[in-house]
Amino acid sequence: MxxxxxxxxxxxxxxxxxxxxxxxxxxxxxxxxxxxxxxxxxxxxxxxxxxxxxxxxxxxxxxxxxxxxxxxxxxxxxxxxxxxxxxxxxxxxxxxxxxxxxxxxxxxxxxxxxxxxxxxxxxxxxxxxxPTQTLADLITIRRHKGSFEKLNIGFCGDLKFGRTIHSLVRAINRYEDINFTFISPKELKMPDPFKSFLKKYDETESLVDAIPSLDILYMSRVQKERFVSSDEYERLKDFYILDPEKLSLAKDDMMILHPMPRVNEISPLVDKDSRAFYFEQMKMxxxxxxxxxxxxxxxx
Known part of the structure; x- marks a missing residue:
């Protein structure tokens, strides 16, 4: 079993x-x-x-x-x-x-x-x-990128408490030539145990600086239910908002993923963009x- x-x-x-x-x-x-x-x-x-x-x-x-x-x-x-x-x-x-x-x-x-x-x-x-969200993520990526190798994947938002991000990083790191770009405020950085086994990764607070080089952008909400301080949540909840202006800096074939639910981190104006795959991700x-x-x- x-x-x-x-x-x-x-x-x-x-x-x-x-x-x-x-x-x-x-x-x-x-x-x-x-x-x-x-x-x-x-x-x-x-x-x-x-x-x-x-x-x-x-x-x-x-x-x-x-x-x-x-x-x-x-x-x-x-x-x-x-x-x-x-x-x-x-x-x-x-x-x-x-x-x-x-x-x-x-x-x-x-x-x-x-x-x-x-x-x-x-x-x-x-x-x-x-891990089952990871399965959905991998199926979606495979159907549109063809493989998991030689990708630059950006994870943006709440990387400290983001269990979907922790899972996907663990799974996709087993493929060849993957680079991870972790985009977060310092308070929500990727925990060290989930970085210790990675071959290549970068860290930044700037989505604008990171987005031009990404093949995949995995957005995530700031998770209110994980915060002890409501003031800290309010300060960080809208730290990143993906909108058409920022998206104009990205590659034409970059994939936008999000495990949902979203709050404000992806503008609804992005939903009709051909690079938005988060609704398909649900079905996968x-x-x-x-x-x-x-x-x-x-x-x-």
Whole structure:
């Protein structure tokens, strides 16, 4: 039994398999309508979510399976003091696979050590990792860049708490000749543990200076829910705003990605630009999660 807790839990060969499987699902969805029939996905969201939760549920339903679970932890026995371990042991009695989002770093890893028959998928653990968003990101990049090699990827915004960024950096760093450009205020810099294994990276506070050389710009919101000080959040929330003026400095084929939700960091005027891929990125997330569910359930 395999879990997906960290983006490095899959080898590059396994990622390639998922990419091909996602391609097949996109090209011929009717062939997969009953592939997971009779299987149950437990959707356990201890933290708010729109895209991740709905895409997991859509993925399982489109595969012919069914979904149980909750989107509000206040409706569960955790409000009575039930531990995460007891919750997971309970859910394993009813489900074949589990997608879990939790506000505590390491929660998904803990859950994976408790179960014996139910694969655990990390749908986001605090400000740590979000490997299924990485899968969506990689599928989107592959479909438009053809490969992951020789890219200059800029990450802009909240790099300190950005679990989607932490995950993608870990995953894509395994490919050849990748340069990372980290664009953030000093208070939200990329944490040292996520830079220590990188071959090439630059750091700057200026989006204007960085954008001309980028092949991909990965924007992110400043995450209000991670801040202790509301004043600090208010000071930093609009530090970067991508608008048509800044975008005029970029390459004609630069990709703009964003894991969503956005607040003010990308102007709606950018949405119609041919370089904006963040809405397609959402859809690729559903296809990637379909492929992942099939793989972990050994239904490929």
């Amino acid at each position: 395999k879990h997906f807790i960290d983006p490095l839990d899959l080898t590059l060969d396994e990622y390639d398999l998922l990419f091909r499987l996602a391609d097949n699902i996109i090209e011929s969805p009717v062939d997969f309508l009953d592939r997971a029939k009779g299987k149950l996905l437990a959707s356990l969201f201890f933290e708010p979510s729109t895209r991740t939760r709905l895409s997991f549920e859509a993925a399982m339903n489109r595969l012919g399976g069914r979904v149980i679970g909750f989107s509000d932890a206040n409706a569960t026995s955790t409000t009575k003091g039930e531990t995460l371990i007891d919750t997971i042991n309970t859910v394993e009695n009813y489900s074949d696979i589990c997608a879990m989002r939790h506000f505590k770093e390491g929660a998904a890893s803990l859950a994976s050590k408790v179960v014996s028959t139910m694969p655990i998928i990390n749908a986001g653990d605090g400000g740590h990792l979000h 997330g559903m296809y990637g999660r379909m492929a992942l569910i099939l793989y972990l359930l050994e239904l490929v």
